[in-house]
Amino acid sequence: xxxxxxxxxxxxxxxxxxxxxxxxxxxxxxxxxxxxxxxxxxxxxxxxxxxxxxxxxxxxxxxxxxxxxxxxxxxxxxxxxxxxxxxxxxxxxxxxxxxxxxxxxxxxxxxxxxxxxxxxxxxxxxxxxxxxxxxxxxxxxxxxxxxxxxxxxxxxxxxxxxxxxxxxxxxxxxxxxxxxxxxxxxxxxxxxxxxxxxxxxxxxxxxxxxxxxxxxxxxxxxxxxxxxxxxxxxxxxxxxxxxxxxxxxxxxxxxxxxxxxxxxxxxxxxxxxxxxxxxxxxxxxxxxxxxxxxxxxxxxxxxxxxxxxxxxxxxxxxxxxxxxxxxxxxxxxxxxxxxxxxxxxxxxxxxxxxxxxxxxxxxxxxxxxxxxxxxxxxxxxxxxxxxxxxxxxxxxxx
Numbered sequence: 001x002x003x004x005x006x007x008x009x010x011x012x013x014x015x016x017x018x019x020x021x022x023x024x025x026x027x028x029x030x031x032x033x034x035x036x037x038x039x040x041x042x043x044x045x046x047x048x049x050x051x052x053x054x055x056x057x058x059x060x061x062x063x064x065x066x067x068x069x070x071x072x073x074x075x076x077x078x079x080x081x082x083x084x085x086x087x088x089x090x091x092x093x094x095x096x097x098x099x100x101x102x103x104x105x106x107x108x109x110x111x112x113x114x115x116x117x118x119x120x121x122x123x124x125x126x127x128x129x130x131x132x133x134x135x136x137x138x139x140x141x142x143x144x145x146x147x148x149x150x151x152x153x154x155x156x157x158x159x160x161x162x163x164x165x166x167x168x169x170x171x172x173x174x175x176x177x178x179x180x181x182x183x184x185x186x187x188x189x190x191x192x193x194x195x196x197x198x199x200x201x202x203x204x205x206x207x208x209x210x211x212x213x214x215x216x217x218x219x220x221x222x223x224x225x226x227x228x229x230x231x232x233x234x235x236x237x238x239x240x241x242x243x244x245x246x247x248x249x250x251x252x253x254x255x256x257x258x259x260x261x262x263x264x265x266x267x268x269x270x271x272x273x274x275x276x277x278x279x280x281x282x283x284x285x286x287x288x289x290x291x292x293x294x295x296x297x298x299x300x301x302x303x304x305x306x307x308x309x310x311x312x313x314x315x316x317x318x319x320x321x322x323x324x325x326x327x328x329x330x331x332x333x334x335x336x337x338x339x340x341x342x343x344x345x346x347x348x349x350x351x352x353x354x355x356x357x358x359x360x361x362x363x364x365x366x367x368x369x370x371x372x373x374x375x376x377x378x379x380x381x382x383x384x385x386x387x388x389x390x391x392x393x394x395x396x397x398x
Contacts, residue, residue: 305385
């Protein structure tokens with residue numbers, strides 16, 4: 001709210017102006033609460049079983065008498081270690097219409113399967129096996145939200161990934177999959193996310209569908225579907241996100257000052273203390289921080305996989321699994337992104353990056369290409385994922 005003072009014949013008049021986004025937010029919350037029958041409190045909606053829904057208004061503009069709105073719905077729960085964030089684009093002739101459309105899209109796309117999970121309606125069993133571990137999940141997935149699509153029966157997008165989905169589920173209580181397809185003339189978007197993280201290997205399963213079955217010669221069309229996965233057992237992970245984030249930030253601070261092997265060993269010893277002696281977690285932090293730095297700063301393309309090395313010599317084997325199945329990976333990535341947002345010195349970043357295997361392999365590939373009279377850029381290279389080894393007998397991926 002802004003307050004302006006205007007002088008008129010020695011009198012001061014206060015004129016108050018309201019941000020239109022505040023009005024839109026109120027309309028969205030009121031429409032949403034009326035639809036869900038929750039409790040509206042302190043600019044958020046409280047729902048059964050510990051779910052809360054916050055709303056933020058992003059872009060708000062008007063063009064040719066049509067109002068265009070981006071609303072960001074944020075769903076939180078104690079069993080989520082990151083909020084479920086759903087950006088929704090809506091349009092209408094006035095504020096009320098655009099707010100109602102945003103709510104309808106959110107309810108059809110995200111809240112429908114979440115509501116099913118709350119009351120355990122029509123679950124589909126999804127068994128998961130990886131690295132000598134077994135988990136049982138229930139999948140809730142029904143609605144497909146479509147914009148601009150006419151004369152076409154809804155397609156269950158999740159079915160394109162039925163054999164791939166278990167490869168991305170790990171030990172967390174909740175996972176959510178978001179599939180978003182959009183097309184206008186020759187331009188197309190295919191995006192698949194798991195718990196907010198982009199999955200680079202799954203868009204290929206939708207390429208033929210978008211090309212041949214989404215008709216967008218005259219207008220923009222899009223299709224979006226969410227699937228919610230709930231583990232049948234409680235989360236057994238022995239550490240919390242907060243512990244990993246705190247240890248990661250302190251490790252980054254130590255790594256940017258390391259000058260020799262002795263200091264590296266001292267850092268590794270202190271890291272184990274930071275994570276209460278958990279050697280497996282300490283190893284993950286020590287290995288993946290430099291690799292994530294390399295990925296984010298050097299710009300090479302990387303797949304969704306990780307490769308755990310077990311055994312020694314000729315008996316060593318490489319076991320592939322997905323980053324989303326190692327919960328510490330995206331905690332560490334968040335810590336690195338937060339650090340990079342502070343604009344650290346190039347020297348500090350370089351000191352960390354040069355400890356990564358990816359950096360050394362990239363440098364070797366570029367130097368070899370240069371010797372052959374070729375030019376190779378980091379963006380030309382694709383790395384399936386990081387290979388790593390943890391020297392602990394009872395190491396378990398969480």
